[in-house]
Amino acid sequence: MWLKLLRSRLNRSCRRTxxxxxxxxxxxxxxxxxxxxxIIPFHNSPHNFQIFTLILLYKIPKITRPLRTVDDGGVFFNxxxxxxxxxxxxxxxxxxxxxxxxxxxxxxKLAGDLxxxxxxxxxxxALDVASVTPTSHVLNVENVFRDDVPAPGLTPxxxxxxxxxxxDNAYKVPRxxx
Amino acid sequence: xxxxxxxxxxxxxxxxxxxxxPARIVDDVLARAxxxxxxxxAFIRFADKITAGEGACPxxxxxxxxxxxxxxxxxxxxxxxxxxxxxxxxxxVARIKAAGGVIxxxxxxxxxxxxxxxxxSVYGPSHNPWDLKRVPGGSSGGSAAAVAAxxxxxxxxxxxxxxxxxxxAFCGVVGLKPTYGxxxxxGLIAFGSSLDQIGPITKDVRDGALLLNIIAGFDxxxxxxxxxxxxxxxxxxxxxxxxxxxxxxxxxxxxGIQPEVLAAVRAAIDVFKAQGxxxxxIALPHTAYAVATYYIVATAxxxxxxxxxxxxxxGLRAFPAVPRKGKLIxxxxxxxxxxxxxxxxxxxxxxxxxxxxxxxxxxxxxAQKVRTLIKQDFEKAFGACDVILSPTTPTTxxxxxxxxxxxxxxxxxxxxxxxxxxxxxxxxxxxxxxxGAKLPVGLQLxxxxxxxxxxxxxxxxxxxxAPWHQARASL
Numbered sequence: 149m150w151l152k153l154l155r156s157r158l159n160r161s162c163r164r165t166x167x168x169x170x171x172x173x174x175x176x177x178x179x180x181x182x183x184x185x186x187i188i189p190f191h192n193s194p195h196n197f198q199i200f201t202l203i204l205l206y207k208i209p210k211i212t213r214p215l216r217t218v219d220d221g222g223v224f225f226n227x228x229x230x231x232x233x234x235x236x237x238x239x240x241x242x243x244x245x246x247x248x249x250x251x252x253x254x255x256x257k258l259a260g261d262l263x264x265x266x267x268x269x270x271x272x273x274a275l276d277v278a279s280v281t282p283t284s285h286v287l288n289v290e291n292v293f294r295d296d297v298p299a300p301g302l303t304p305x306x307x308x309x310x311x312x313x314x315x316d317n318a319y320k321v322p323r324x325x326x
Numbered sequence: 327x328x329x330x331x332x333x334x335x336x337x338x339x340x341x342x343x344x345x346x347x348p349a350r351i352v353d354d355v356l357a358r359a360x361x362x363x364x365x366x367x368a369f370i371r372f373a374d375k376i377t378a379g380e381g382a383c384p385x386x387x388x389x390x391x392x393x394x395x396x397x398x399x400x401x402x403x404x405x406x407x408x409x410x411x412x413x414x415x416x417x418x419v420a421r422i423k424a425a426g427g428v429i430x431x432x433x434x435x436x437x438x439x440x441x442x443x444x445x446x447s448v449y450g451p452s453h454n455p456w457d458l459k460r461v462p463g464g465s466s467g468g469s470a471a472a473v474a475a476x477x478x479x480x481x482x483x484x485x486x487x488x489x490x491x492x493x494x495a496f497c498g499v500v501g502l503k504p505t506y507g508x509x510x511x512x513g514l515i516a517f518g519s520s521l522d523q524i525g526p527i528t529k530d531v532r533d534g535a536l537l538l539n540i541i542a543g544f545d546x547x548x549x550x551x552x553x554x555x556x557x558x559x560x561x562x563x564x565x566x567x568x569x570x571x572x573x574x575x576x577x578x579x580x581x582g583i584q585p586e587v588l589a590a591v592r593a594a595i596d597v598f599k600a601q602g603x604x605x606x607x608i609a610l611p612h613t614a615y616a617v618a619t620y621y622i623v624a625t626a627x628x629x630x631x632x633x634x635x636x637x638x639x640x641g642l643r644a645f646p647a648v649p650r651k652g653k654l655i656x657x658x659x660x661x662x663x664x665x666x667x668x669x670x671x672x673x674x675x676x677x678x679x680x681x682x683x684x685x686x687x688x689x690x691x692x693a694q695k696v697r698t699l700i701k702q703d704f705e706k707a708f709g710a711c712d713v714i715l716s717p718t719t720p721t722t723x724x725x726x727x728x729x730x731x732x733x734x735x736x737x738x739x740x741x742x743x744x745x746x747x748x749x750x751x752x753x754x755x756x757x758x759x760x761x762g763a764k765l766p767v768g769l770q771l772x773x774x775x776x777x778x779x780x781x782x783x784x785x786x787x788x789x790x791x792a793p794w795h796q797a798r799a800s801l
Contacts, residue, residue, distance in 0.1 A: 247633075250671075269689065284694055307413060323654075
């Protein structure tokens with residue numbers, strides 16, 4: 149009887165392509181992949197319990213990144229987030245800014261990951277922050293200077309003791325001017 | 327009674343009456359640490375030289391691998407810092423050594439503290455002492471697992487978005503994130519400079535107060551450290567919570583929390599009520615935006631902080647087999663490509679993106695503004711209450727591998743801990759029960775800036791009435 153119930157639930161679940169979690173994020177389900185338990189909240193409503201059980205008993209589809217965020221009551225579904233905004237060129241450009249060499253498959257995966265995260269972050273667009281002052285530091289402190297008097301510190305020998313390569317109290321790097 | 331299962335204050339009491347020597351404690355705890363480490367992998371390495379200390383608090387401690395220890399390998403669990411031995415002690419390490427503390431070794435962590443499960447460590451994951459198939463949480467997972475398994479009397483962790491409290495909750499120990507500026511970060515390898523804070527992970531609240539006494543205080547070497555007097559935090563313990571206003575933020579009690587976690591936290595509210603605390607319903611309306619805000623602000627800061635790892639000064643230096651852009655640029659790019667793991671690369675890329683021209687206003691500046699709203703939520707809430715109570719995490723410890731392929735799902739396990747970092751306020755996680763699988767549940771208390779005493783008093787009052795902290799994982 150349980151199996152029958154679960155099977156009917158499974159059929160019903162596969163017909164739907166979107167799941168909404170309890171944080172208000174909507175997820176797309178692809179039928180082909182193995183399951184990943186996607187997010188914390190599949191626990192307590194009877195509805196979610198069934199999803200959870202199915203995950204245990206069946207290879208249900210992979211639940212992928214959030215498609216849209218509806219925690220503002222569904223007024224702004226997409227919050228201005230453009231699909232496929234992280235292109236291969238964007239990844240290449242950002243990786244050169246970050247001085248990070250990426251190999252082909254790595255770049256493709258990162259493009260997908262960044263898009264998913266930025267898509268999630270797009271929920272911030274629902275807030276009106278035009279008149280809000282940004283916080284860069286939580287304490288009301290100003291720049292701190294110490295008195296300009298000599299104090300003991302590391303000797304050059306200590307400072308360079310674990311350097312990769314050093315010479316005459318300086319870090320040595322490959323020749324810059326060829 | 328087994329030395330390794332005793333708290334720091336119990337051990338100090340025994341030292342005082344001559345019941346045990348510091349040397350014996352070090353021997354016993356080290357033996358335990360080495361015996362169970364193959365199972366927990368809480369330590370990624372033990373210190374080269376371990377000798378009993380002398381001083382006010384000569385107890386063995388585990389140090390998270392992102393806190394510099396003079397002459398000892400300090401790698402942030404990353405390949406890019408392999409072989410790095412800092413030529414100086416972090417301020418917290420210097421203070422611990424001055425108190426006679428004995429550094430047992432480096433506790434495992436997520437690479438550069440980027441993670442909530444310890445799975446991104448280049449040395450492999452740590453395991454939760456309560457169920458070795460589960461994560462200990464992260465990023466200070468090794469520190470929390472070490473304390474829970476009796477592999478250290480106590481430990482230091484660091485907390486940027488919950489990295490002390492979330493693993494403390496998962497491992498059934500006490501984790502305290504002090505107010506931003508309370509503890510010097512000199513010698514902490516930076517992740518998110520406006521969020522990072524070092525704090526104690528201990529077996530009970532009294533130990534948390536004791537270790538905070540040792541590490542807290544002004545340090546001219548850290549320009550964000552605050553020059554404010556440090557009270558004796560143990561004196562706050564035992565303070566009556568009668569009339570204390572405990573705020574319950576409705577946004578933290580959302581559907582989707584594991585029911586057993588919810589039940590344990592509700593029971594904790596009743597414990598406070600029975601002690602005469604006043605329970606107040608409060609609102610923190612921007613809670614739902616905290617995770618998104620955090621992952622913009624923290625990754626922006628991380629991408630900037632991690633720019634220093636480029637093969638020039640320390641750690642790894644690598645060159646591509648085939649030259650690409652010129653020798654120096656090739657060295658930067660290849661060192662970082664080989665040295666950083668997948669999550670570090672993801673965060674560096676995200677942080678660089680949100681700081682890049684054309685996206686700065688849309689992401690970074692907007693996130694800093696939302697951060698203001700989150701901070702204002704707390705300021706308003708602390709007008710109506712003294713302490714805010716919530717679950718530390720929405721679930722108990724998850725299985726190793728469960729969330730590795732879904733970064734957003736992993737990030738959401740920090741949903742209740744991130745807001746305290748955004749606002750810079752102190753917060754503590756204490757054990758408040760177990761779920762059906764005998765996994766610990768964590769209760770989070772938050773207080774206003776520099777109100778660690780209020781926080782510790784409330785936590786201690788709860789712990790005395792509901793001694794969940796006395797349970798030990800059987801290993």
